[in-house]
Amino acid sequence: MVDLTQIMDDEVFMAFASYATIILSKMMLMSATTAFYRMTRKVFANPEDCVTFGKGENAKKYLRTDDRVERVRRAHLNDLENIVPFLGIGLLYSLSGPDLSTAILHFRLFVGARIYHTISYLTPLPQPNRALSFFIGYGVTLSMAYRLLKNKLYL
Amino acid sequence: MVDLTQIMDDEVFMAFASYATIILSKMMLMSATTAFYRMTRKVFANPEDCVTFGKGENAKKYLRTDDRVERVRRAHLNDLENIVPFLGIGLLYSLSGPDLSTAILHFRLFVGARIYHTISYLTPLPQPNRALSFFIGYGVTLSMAYRLLKNKLYL
């Protein structure tokens, strides 16, 4: 029987696991941020959520949208759209035997860029802060995809 | 050459594979549910989808939103936002050599909480049913992230 804990002795894989866990935890913070703004601003999407703030028609006025909440939701969706490819491609890239320092450079750039993307989106900072951080994360993922397909293409 | 099928002999990994497959299949049911409500309620997002119900202006009246459909779509997006971190963190956690019974407790709680979340969202059940099931799933994923980073942090 194979000892799975050995997989985690691989330094590239351990680094990927750490950075992936950090960026996923950051993404999960977006849910908490949405919930925070929904509660403090009393902005809800479901009738059953605003029962505590009033009954009948009085409660229905809280079924609305809010710029702040929509902004967090857009940032969250953008995270999903970019972190899913990073997870999939990054995992396979980590298993394809890359150079340790190259791999860590990729992971650090991606995680840094996505954290800066969230800061740019939620503050909001003027463009091109957000656009730039988006493209750095995007480029890092494509660079890993390119190296993976160049070395290991099997169709 | 490594025999990959050995990885699946690891009990924690086999358990993760089973629970992950079950919760992903549940998430896929949300697409079918959306399609079901769109067809039975004649509520569509694309002009080409309602051609069979009429031509020209007569078809365009089906391009609308519907509370029931939007509710399923919100539940689906909430699934995506929570199941993606569970998949990524859970996979890496499974490979980090956790105790079998602790790991299975995490997986069961998460899968149970997410199934109850869907039931709460679609029925809908009064709050705090949905909020509670959300936070259980959220907490389980953060607990796995914490154990992973505590044991295997490599930056």
Next chain:
Amino acid sequence: MVDLTQIMDDEVFMAFASYATIILSKMMLMSATTAFYRMTRKVFANPEDCVTFGKGENAKKYLRTDDRVERVRRAHLNDLENIVPFLGIGLLYSLSGPDLSTAILHFRLFVGARIYHTISYLTPLPQPNRALSFFIGYGVTLSMAYRLLKNKLYL
């Protein structure tokens, strides 16, 4: 210490890695397509994005929705909803020791169906082009889930 690069010597796993990377890269193209339509049609979701097109009230007129942009966004979200289960279930299925030709058939059908789904959505082609490609991808993922649970269920 285990040599992780051996995992990539497994033909099924190499095939999965290639097809997963291709379909994730395709999904990433959706972000670029959205950005392209937003720029060329001057349709933005955030005030800070349209500063270059005018100041104050003059800029706010670009905060709007557009059929073309919304179509790409729906296609992107549909990709996410379907590619996430494929990634999770496909990865675990690849590790469960399937027959090479069966596995490759699954991967090829899924990737082909999802590429055709995007073409059908963005052109748009008349139904049932999009519906059919959706269901092929859906069925392929469920078929892998079924084989996985049949062989390796551990609850």
